[in-house]
Amino acid sequence: MELSDDAPIVTTPGVAPAGGTLAERLFHQLFEAILQGELAPGSKISEPLLAQKYSVSRGPLREALHRLQERHLITRSANHGSRVAEATPASLSELFKVREMLESLAAREAALNCTAEDLMTLQSMVDLHEARILGTAPERQTGLSSVDRDFHFLIAQRSNNPFLIRLLCHELYPLLRLYRSKYRNTDYRKRALLEHRRILGALEDKDPDMAEMMMRRHIAGARERRLETMGDDGSAQPKRRAKRADVQR
Amino acid sequence: MELSDDAPIVTTPGVAPAGGTLAERLFHQLFEAILQGELAPGSKISEPLLAQKYSVSRGPLREALHRLQERHLITRSANHGSRVAEATPASLSELFKVREMLESLAAREAALNCTAEDLMTLQSMVDLHEARILGTAPERQTGLSSVDRDFHFLIAQRSNNPFLIRLLCHELYPLLRLYRSKYRNTDYRKRALLEHRRILGALEDKDPDMAEMMMRRHIAGARERRLETMGDDGSAQPKRRAKRADVQR
DNA sequence: ATCGTAAAATCTGTTGACAGAATCGCGCTG
């Protein structure tokens, strides 16, 4: 049974983990718990408590923690334990700069690889996006940005570049989710819709250069708007956390 | 004691691991062993044997293995054990495409961040590069491409973007080393030297757009030449890049 | 009352042992 990496972690939020091994399952559960905000960012992780909470011994738990460390969802200090990663404005800006390059590459490749069916799927996503903005379709809880996510996610997949897919879907997108609750971007959905249409048009034209440029501008614009709404530009850290969130229980 | 991530793994090959914890040390040792080729790519990893070889129990070893899994230096299957990652031509091409985007971003940022001292350091690297090509300086064993590595490494550092630095120095560069022995690129050092000079010139001019474009061409060219010497091209789309309209901002 | 110090409690790092699964080897059968 392959369980190496490309398991359905980010693919669709509703998938069941259910990995064969216990450490694997724990990894996915903690992964989601951190991104969902159930484990407070910056809070200390107590191995005995977590082990008890998930009804496992510390062995598999520590293996899962070591994997989360490599995904930079937690930090570990020798003999001091683990802490859940924190989200700073500076790192959000850095993430977006990298995202700009990687997604524009994905768009370039996708322009060559997208099938007619893929284009139809993307079209329906954009249509749904519009329907939601106009209030025609009901907005489910998670539905606010989910259609946006799916759009970018499918393009990443169609890059047909496993390494790129991994960086985007398994590393960058999850980290972005850390900021979702903390720094909400104000309403630029109409803007995003327009830009999505342009990107889709470039994909339909099978124009890699155009698709790349469109995506690059799309992400760059999103980054700038996001940073504006956050008040401070990402260069300097905003304000040292007054008090640190305490251990979760 | 912080030992989270930015430990000297790729920085300079000769650093001592000596992490505080045993699992940490093991991780670094195995990391180097795999990249050095001491653990044959594709070979199966026996936990009892490795544990005995490094004189530790299986606990810390498994923790280190789980970290290596996230770095994609090994693959794990439930109840089937671990295998050392393998290097295929296709994945090399994929790596280079991502590298092209990430390093061009790094060059862009470095153009804004490089100090006069940095520029002097880079200049000396280029000079050393030339001396080696002309045979003026002795070529040490590892010295063949080390100067090239240092050049790119310093530029990555000067991006001042921790996330980008991590992707390049901790993930992409190590994976590239997997191919170093398997697919040697024939002699393009003179070409590389010229392109390095151009990149350095753009950095000296504090010209982000130019630095980005130069680096992008540099990596793209290296990828094409590399794939040519490998006989088979690693991807489906061979040479549809007669000339490419670089995206500018 | 505050600060410093020492003992107690807790936590992390590590080890060894056990249970289930997979692989290997051997003998049997066609």
Add this chain to the structure above:
DNA sequence: CAGCGCGATTCTGTCAACAGATTTTACGAT
């Protein structure tokens, strides 16, 4: 001689216990 089944062995996954380090707590001195 090839293919298959079955037992033995090895390996992976998991757990509980120990040792060193750290944090907390209690106590006494200033």
